[in-house]
Amino acid sequence: MTDDHITETTNRVMTQWNNDQSNLLQMLIDLQQALNGIPESAINQISAGTRRSPADIESVIGFYSFLHHDTHNPYRVLFSDNITDRMLGSRALAEHLNSRLQDIDTATVDYTSCTGMGDQGPAALVNGHTLTRLDKERIDQMAALMETNTPLSDWPAEWFRVDENIRRRDLLLETDFEKGSAIKCALESGAEKILEELDASGLRGRGGAGFKTAMKWRFCREATGDNRVVVCNADEGEPGTFKDRLLLQSFAERLIEGMTVCAKVIGATTGFIYLRGEYLYLRDELESKLQRYRDAGLLSKDIHGEAGFDFDIKIHLGAGAYICGEESALIESLEGKRGIPRIRPPFPVTSGYLNRPTVVNNVETLVAAAMIAVHGAAWFRTKGTEQSPGTKLLSISGNCLKPGIYEYPFGTSLEVILKDCEATHVQAVQIAGAAGSCIPPSEFSRSIAFEDLATGGSFMIFDRERNLLEMVQNFTDFFVHESCGFCTPCRVGTSLLKKRLAKVASGRATGVDLEKMRIIGSLTRQTSHCGLGMTAANPILETLDKFPHIYEPHLLSTTFEPAFNLDASLEEARQITGRDDPDAHLQGGGV
């Protein structure tokens, strides 16, 4: 790669993003796509153009796990490392690929957090593009293509196919939607009427926290400040969740209109879809759908012929940071910074993107809002419970015969769901992702609802063959990796928990270690800055209570055991000194 080429490409990318420093992350992502990495020689140029210091730019690159400097490897394969991918054999496949590629130095193989393909894994990303349904044969074929330096555009399209996998439709997915209808209804009824209808519908946020959508929109509408913003949270980072993927892929019209209805209500001019980097494959199609909306007069200027109703939507990509799903970290990321959660209050509704009043909503929430704008609150309330009206999309994966996307009315019990997806001999269901709850069979009569088991949509099933300790370790590793590092309880606490778990799994732990995990876990929960840290100990604390038998067989009966093997720890010194006398050994473990 010549210096001129780097300079030219950098210039082009920066111009595309208006040299605007709040678009720094987007520039870096596009530059990496164009050049296979971010050349260090481009940093000064970006710094001059965006007026952000080189150290600041480096700190952004360092924060996002997908960004890297190395431009020499034409292929970068990242295997999805969620427990459901592992259960489908992803680790063995990654090792197989690694061994196949040993002789060529044009590819790297590594792991990444859940890529949102739990229903069609094992999955991976190659240079950011999603690969599904991997198996040994396909890995061999991939290796062959990499050995011959075949560009991705010449790889079989079938490998990149992402299926919808809708297994059950209800209110949202079953009801037809006519393009433009939600915008039309919103304009006819006016902002106040729409808000009332939304309030009557009882719609609550689908991203996890369940905040009343009408209330959020009203707070924002009543906040002072110009240039309001609507943000669609399409970060879908919760391990095991992939329902927003479907909505973005096949129901994007409803999403676009949901955002536009929100814009009408709060008086926004700018909209963002914050699309997780793992869903890069959706970007072009979403862009063209937005363009079709503009062409049809349903986006941009004088929307639907209403003079002065101007609103447009941009897509911003994430770059492999789960924390950017947290709304204030997401806003930081939209501003081109490291995704570190803000101190709240102020909340985004009064001071969000560039300190403007901002609504952040999950994809599913906005889709539901569009449908309510058309069909009304009564229609929405035909399904669900009093406190949780409507339906919920679930992403079902793990040990069942029919993984995929299921839409259920709130109030549906786990029993019914497990029967529908044909799961048998179930040991546990992990609801609401890594930070959620681990439910034993004795509680399968409980149901999906804000008043019982609240969930963003992740539903992972583990049958009796599974070792749940592996699940707990997988989730804890996830939090260690995804902790943004800003506050000590989370950054250090998650690592301490990971170490203790490894001690348990290796059979060197005692009851004292479980007690320590409880103490560290509850300290992390109580003292962390944001939701990630507050929930990071959940997998351990939940299973210690509900599944103690996954720990107990690993414990020694002594009161305490060292964290490492004492005698093995002298091995290096024995080799260097050539000693093997009795004093060159340590007998026994704990006291």
Add this chain to the structure above:
Amino acid sequence: MADKVKVATASLAGCFGCHMSLLDIDERIIDLVELVEFDRTPLTDIKEIGDCDVGIIEGGVCNAENVEVLREFRRHCKILVSMGACSINGGIPAMRNQYQLKECLEESYLHGMGVEDAQIPNDPEVPLLLNKVHPIHEVVKVDYFLPGCPPPADTIWTFLEELLSGEPIEFAYRQIHYD
């Protein structure tokens, strides 16, 4: 005399700074010896530890002897206290953890400046080094941690006073925070 509380202390992979800080309680040491009897400690030069009420450890664990001494302390002490940054986190000695043991030894004994008759010691008298330096709670159960490098004399004094009088251990903010 018989019902005096028995205290033992040891410095493992530490710099003796924590022990120096203990001595910095100055004349209060006279009050202290009214209350306690020192067993094995560098102050008494007793080499073998007997049954004790409280054991206080400075420094982390870097070699086989440290492990043995520490386990002896755990076996003989009802209460074991981890004193200072080295004992709690590995501290300065643990900075070698980012290198291989071989690299460290070669740097010191083979390639270091002014080394004559270069060889890595292998006399059985010399305790073998562990691959890595560890905090003491990774080897034995620890009951109390006294942070600081070293913990100030006042902190150590407050701790001992409270422990000996059976009160809950509590510190003023300035005694254990160094910001």
